[in-house]
Amino acid sequence: MEATETLIENYGILASMSWNSNKWAGDPSKEDLGRSKYTYVQNKLHTHESLNFGHEIYPSEEDGYYIGYTPMLRKPPAFDKSSSVKIIFLSSSDYKNSNRKLIIGFYGNPEFGQEFPRLSKHRLFRKYDGGNIKALPEDIIYFDKPLVISNESVAKEGLLPEGKLISQRGFNYLNSDNVYTILLQAQSLNQQNHKLNAYVKNYPIRVAETKEQATSEDYYNAISDADADTLKGILELEKKMAKQTPEVRQRIASFIERGAISSKVKKLTGYKCLICDSLKENPYSFKKPNGDFYIETHHVEQVSTLNKGVLGINNLITVCANHHRQLHYGDSLLVERTATSFKFKIDGKTIKIDAIKIP
Ligand SMILES: [Zn+2]
Numbered sequence: 468m469e470a471t472e473t474l475i476e477n478y479g480i481l482a483s484m485s486w487n488s489n490k491w492a493g494d495p496s497k498e499d500l501g502r503s504k505y506t507y508v509q510n511k512l513h514t515h516e517s518l519n520f521g522h523e524i525y526p527s528e529e530d531g532y533y534i535g536y537t538p539m540l541r542k543p544p545a546f547d548k549s550s551s552v553k554i555i556f557l558s559s560s561d562y563k564n565s566n567r568k569l570i571i572g573f574y575g576n577p578e579f580g581q582e583f584p585r586l587s588k589h590r591l592f593r594k595y596d597g598g599n600i601k602a603l604p605e606d607i608i609y610f611d612k613p614l615v616i617s618n619e620s621v622a623k624e625g626l627l628p629e630g631k632l633i634s635q636r637g638f639n640y641l642n643s644d645n646v647y648t649i650l651l652q653a654q655s656l657n658q659q660n661h662k663l664n665a666y667v668k669n670y671p672i673r674v675a676e677t678k679e680q681a682t683s684e685d686y687y688n689a690i691s692d693a694d695a696d697t698l699k700g701i702l703e704l705e706k707k708m709a710k711q712t713p714e715v716r717q718r719i720a721s722f723i724e725r726g727a728i729s730s731k732v733k734k735l736t737g738y739k740c741l742i743c744d745s746l747k748e749n750p751y752s753f754k755k756p757n758g759d760f761y762i763e764t765h766h767v768e769q770v771s772t773l774n775k776g777v778l779g780i781n782n783l784i785t786v787c788a789n790h791h792r793q794l795h796y797g798d799s800l801l802v803e804r805t806a807t808s809f810k811f812k813i814d815g816k817t818i819k820i821d822a823i824k825i826p
Pocket residue numbers: 740741742743744786787789790
């Protein structure tokens with residue numbers, strides 16, 4: 468997995484629950500209740516999370532979901548922060564082993580943010596009548612061998628976002644790389660868990676799909692009522708871009724490179740590649756059916772910098788397809804920029820290009 472390209476923030480949650488000596492598939496022991504660190508449990512001698520990993524024993528609800536609980540989500544997390552969460556890991560402190568912290572399993576593709584009553588019929592459901600997370604049983608995975616974590620290990624192995632400690636009173640958000648690292652470690656401890664193996668195998672694809680979907684949605688939202696055909700429209704886009712991810716900004720840039728302003732720019736430079744021109748090479752590509760030479764526009768200063776005017780006309784140059792690729796992927800560097808010109812170093816040669824002016 469290309470870690471940095473597909474990184475999604477707030478992709479997972481790590482939340483704790485009270486200890487259960489019956490693998491969270493039945494009543495906790497008296498000692499579990501007595502030694503719980505949660506005040507609620509001590510007062511009521513009850514844990515809503517008792518059946519969290521009983522998804523293969525107890526019935527699901529009518530909609531197919533199985534309900535679980537974590538005290539850490541009793542207060543629902545902010546929607547704008549948590550709407551990208553695709554997995555909730557559940558951890559617990561093992562009081563029998565000097566309170567070491569363990570990740571016990573997870574709910575994949577969960578729903579959360581409200582209370583869910585258990586409406587299915589089971590004797591134990593009278594006592595454990597609801598929860599605040601739910602997932603399909605096939606996406607709920609219990610680790611027979613739980614993963615031991617500590618503040619040292621999460622920092623060293625990248626199980627939490629950089630600089631974060633395991634939350635004591637709430638929960639932690641995890642990015643998609645943290646989630647993957649936890650899954651891989653759990654997998655190496657539970658190699659016979661076929662459900663987990665399948666989940667881990669599909670994980671990078673799912674992350675890429677989620678990222679792709681989010682990127683196109685953000686992109687279409689940004690351009691939906693914008694136009695790249697007027698300078699005013701481009702100015703609007705520039706404002707909207709501040710909130711976008713680098714991937715979305717890049718797409719907005721290509722949207723503009725294809726728009727009417729870009730056609731104007733092409734006309735102004737006479738459909739020439741300005742780099743070929745300055746190298747005294749043939750600046751024209753092939754002719755299109757309409758008789759114009761084929762040419763592309765390029766934003767000199769990277770759109771992702773969000774510098775003022777970055778989408779504007781005097782940040783655009785026209786280049787042939789070959790030089791366009793080289794500017795993006797080859798050995799090229801913008802070494803100087805003035806109000807009226809750009810200086811590039813391309814393959815060791817210095818090239819000066821005049822900025823485009825609207826006549
Ligand atoms: Zn060229």
